[in-house]
Amino acid sequence: MPIPVETFFLAPGAGGTLQQQIRAMIADGILAGRLRAGDKLPSSRRLADHLGVSRITVTLAYTELVAGDYLTALGRSGHFVSQTAPVRPGLRHPSSPRASAVDWTRRVVRDFSGHRIIGRPQDWRSHPYPFIYGQADPALFDHQNWRQCALQALGRRDFDALTEDYYERDDPMLIEYVLRALLPRRSIAAEPSEVLLTLGAQNALWLAAQVLLGPGRRAVTENPCYTGLRSILGQTGSDVTAVEVDEEGLPPDRVPDGADVVFVTPSHQSPTNATMPVDRRLALLERAARQDFLIVEDDYEFEMSFLKPAAPSLKSLDGEGRVIYVGSFSKSLFPGVRLGYIVAPEAFVREARALRGAVFRHPPGHVQRTVAYFLALGHYDAHVNRLHQAFRRRRVVMNEAIRDAGLTVAGRGAFGGSSFWMAAPEGVDTEDLAQTLRARGVLIEPGRQFFAPGREARNCYRLAYSSIAPGKIPEGIARIAEALAERRAGTE
Incomplete structure (x- = not known):
């Protein structure tokens, strides 16, 4: 990746010659992990103009860095961070938080981060049985017509x-x-x-x-x-x-x-x-x-x-x-x-x-x-109709699987929707259940987060069918029933 020339600056009051300062600046960037193997440095002319120094000063600094295996010179292509550049022991990732002298607990006026939100694993699609709510199923989306509408919106006419x-x-x-x-x-x-x-x-x-x-x-x-x-x-x-x-x-x-x-x-x-x-x-x-x-x-x-x-x-x-x-x-x-x-x-x-x-x-x-x-050309109506047909089939499959597994539905959507609101037996904490199931490839949404603080029903959970293929639903439900049965057996 090309490194922007603006990345580099000479610190006021720094010791040593300009050549030494440039060498130290680049070497420190490599050792700290800000400049990574394969990154391309600015040309000596551009860096010299940016820093306000002579080109020969930058060229000599680059030559020293090549000799120290910090940089690699690739002919007319320029200078790159070496694949075998030195690494500082105990290197902290550049994105890791740094210590702050500011007491943010005193500075922050309101607690915005303390509120519960509906979380889901970032890798949820890699789980074979994702009963995750509100996510799009690529198999049901009208990719071609959406792409055409996007291209039309990006055209000169618009x-x-x-x-x-x-x-x-x-x-x-x-x-x-x-x-x-x-x-x-x-x-x-x-x-x-x-x-x-x-x-x-x-x-x-x-x-x-x-x-x-x-x-x-x-x-x-x-x-x-x-x-x-x-x-x-x-x-x-x-x-x-x-x-x-x-x-x-x-x-x-x-x-x-x-x-x-x-x-x-x-x-x-x-x-x-x-x-x-x-x-x-x-x-x-x-x-x-x-x-x-x-x-x-x-x-x-x-x-x-x-x-x-x-x-x-x-x-x-x-x-x-x-x-x-x-x-x-x-x-x-x-x-x-x-x-x-x-x-x-x-x-x-x-x-x-x-x-x-x-x-x-x-x-x-x-x-x-x-x-x-997408609305004007009729694609939206066709897309919603496709969702209706798919969700109807998935709901039938899930309803039968839930019934066969003996699970309890706590709330039924008489008009459709895309999920079931479920109740596990009393005493089952569905947050713990969710962790057990996640290790078995099944994702559910624990219900506690939906309730007012102090009035939670910890045995509720949500199962959505918008993001899971119909063929996966019966096995996923069976695994939920198996985990619940293990909990019942452990309390007897």
């Missing part, structure tokens, strides 16, 4: 959309197709001024929380709930109340008095998959009107309703403008696209847009335009 700064605006082409192709599926009618694009649902929830909450305000969440939401709300300084869900999601009559904002996942409760029936949705809206609170509806998996037609969104039933609707392309396309959207009254969107602009302006233009083409 140069402005690719390169210009939208400031606080969004790609009008994508906004148009969100309004025309996506929102009507949820019976939502909106104007362009009522839609804001975000960096996924996580960012949308953060924007909503920052605009609506703060010290002295009260947020209500489901318990269990999406772990990222709990982290977001912890940053606002608000009072947060977690309400236990049942088989139909959040019970409206359990929303406490004094709530300012209620966060719900009515279509597919996260993580139990419970679907809130229409009468309960209407009851929640009626309670919101009576107690004067707002609702943030995270409709994160509505596209995965393949067993029955999706129930009407809360936003479509809202006659008072109390619902802030959050949608995402992460589950229907892939998580790495990092693109979602908010649909809300213009007064809220105006503030959220200004906050977004202060943080990162807008999602990348080429990503917006690529997704817009």
Whole structure:
């Protein structure tokens, strides 16, 4: 790899001749591991011009380094770090943390890193039985048409959309197709001024929380709930109340008095998959009107309703403008696209847009335009239909495997989704179970992380079928059942 000339500088006040300083600077970089075997150094002319010294000074320093086997001279190709260059004993990797004189526990105003998040091994694809939620299956993705849309978005015709700064605006082409192709599926009618694009649902929830909450305000969440939401709300300084869900999601009559904002996942409760029936949705809206609170509806998996037609969104039933609707392309396309959207009254969107602009302006233009083409050319609908068919087959296979293995399903998604919410026998800690299974090639998601602190159900876990081939599901479930049976035998 060529080493940028800017890497090198002469320290003020350093001892020795210029030639000695240059030699020491390069040798120290090699010994410290910053310059590695095979790296190409700048030409003697470029380094001399950069350092403000004569070329012969650099040439002589290079010659000494070649003699010491720090560098190798390859004719007209230049000088490279030698493959057999000296190595300092006990070398610390350059990326290792260095000691700091700063007491960061005192300097950091808030604890952002202490919140629990849903983790998964980086090498999860190497495990033969990955029941991992929310990851794209390459066998189901429309690579060819996505590539064509990306190339089209990178073309000369779309140069402005690719390169210009939208400031606080969004790609009008994508906004148009969100309004025309996506929102009507949820019976939502909106104007362009009522839609804001975000960096996924996580960012949308953060924007909503920052605009609506703060010290002295009260947020209500489901318990269990999406772990990222709990982290977001912890940053606002608000009072947060977690309400236990049942088989139909959040019970409206359990929303406490004094709530300012209620966060719900009515279509597919996260993580139990419970679907809130229409009468309960209407009851929640009626309670919101009576107690004067707002609702943030995270409709994160509505596209995965393949067993029955999706129930009407809360936003479509809202006659008072109390619902802030959050949608995402992460589950229907892939998580790495990092693109979602908010649909809300213009007064809220105006503030959220200004906050977004202060943080990162807008999602990348080429990503917006690529997704817009994917929608406009009909590829998105075909892709979602392909997911429906595949997930339906996988759900049948997993349902049969779970039944045959005698495992317990704690929450069933009546409309589809991409996972099962499971319950191990009482006394089983699924975090320990997950470690045992990982060594056997099986990945599950322990349930503790979804619950409010102090109210955890440690025997719950989630099994997703979006990332595992149907043929692998029965054996993976059998291994889970085997590990649970071993635990039962060990307690008898």
